[in-house]
Amino acid sequence: MNDQNTTIDSTQVTLNFTDEAHMLDFAAEAAKQMPMGSVLYLHGDLGMGKTTLSRGLIQGLGHQGAVKSPTYTLVEPYQLTDGQDGKSKQINVYHFDLYRLADPEELEFMGVRDYFDSGAICLVEWPEKGQGVLPHADLDVTITPWQEGRTLSLAASSPVGVKLAEQWLATWQSQNNDTDTE
Ligand SMILES: Nc1ncnc2c1ncn2[C@@H]1O[C@H](COP(=O)(O)OP(=O)(O)OP(=O)(O)O)[C@@H](O)[C@H]1O
Numbered sequence: 001m002n003d004q005n006t007t008i009d010s011t012q013v014t015l016n017f018t019d020e021a022h023m024l025d026f027a028a029e030a031a032k033q034m035p036m037g038s039v040l041y042l043h044g045d046l047g048m049g050k051t052t053l054s055r056g057l058i059q060g061l062g063h064q065g066a067v068k069s070p071t072y073t074l075v076e077p078y079q080l081t082d083g084q085d086g087k088s089k090q091i092n093v094y095h096f097d098l099y100r101l102a103d104p105e106e107l108e109f110m111g112v113r114d115y116f117d118s119g120a121i122c123l124v125e126w127p128e129k130g131q132g133v134l135p136h137a138d139l140d141v142t143i144t145p146w147q148e149g150r151t152l153s154l155a156a157s158s159p160v161g162v163k164l165a166e167q168w169l170a171t172w173q174s175q176n177n178d179t180d181t182e
C-alpha cells in the first residue's frame with residue numbers, strides 16, 4: 001500500500017494483549033507519545049478492535065466523553081486541551097472510518113488533504129478504502145486475534161513511525177514488566 005514508503009524492518013513490533021482492558025490500559029499510556037500530525041492506519045477484520053484502540057488513544061489524549069465509531073460520518077473530529085505543566089496546548093484528532101466509502105475520490109470532495117495537513121493526529125480505520133487518495137501513514141497498526149485477546153503488529157514507514165513503534169514497545173514492556181513481547 002505504501003508504495004512511496006519503505007517499511008523499516010527493524011521497527012516491526014508485535015504486542016500481545018490478553019483482553020480489551022489490557023489494550024485500553026496500554027492505549028492510555030501510548031497516547032501520550034503521539035506527536036502532532038502523526039498518521040496511523042488501523043488494519044484488521046470487522047470487529048477486530050480498531051475503534052476500541054482509537055477510543056483508548058483518544059481518551060488517553062484527554063477526551064472525557066464517548067468515542068463513537070464514525071462509520072456513517074466518515075470522520076469524527078476531537079479538539080482536546082492538554083493542560084500538563086501549566087501550559088495548555090490544543091490537540092486536534094481526526095478519527096476516520098472509511099468502511100462505507102464507495103470511491104476514494106469521495107475523500108477528495110471532503111477535502112481530506114486539509115485534515116491531514118492540519119497538524120492533527122489522524123487515526124484511520126479501513127484505510128484500504130481510500131487507497132490512492134489517502135496520505136501515507138507513519139505507522140501501520142494491524143490487529144489480529146491472539147488467544148482471547150489481540151495482537152497489535154506495528155510497522156513504521158517514517159521516522160515518526162519508527163519513534164512511535166519504539167516508544168509503544170517500551171510502554172508495553174514497562175507495563176508488563178517484561179522484555180519479551182511474546
Ligand atoms: N484487545 C481486545 N481483546 C479482546 N477483545 C477486544 C479487544 N479489543 C476489542 N475487543 C472487542 O472486539 C469487538 C469489536 O471492537 P471494535 O468495534 O473496536 O472493532 P472494529 O475493528 O472497529 O470493527 P469495525 O471494522 O466494524 O469498525 C468489541 O466487542 C470489543 O469488546
Ligand SMILES: [Mg+2]
Pocket residue numbers: 050051052069097125
Ligand atoms: Mg470500527
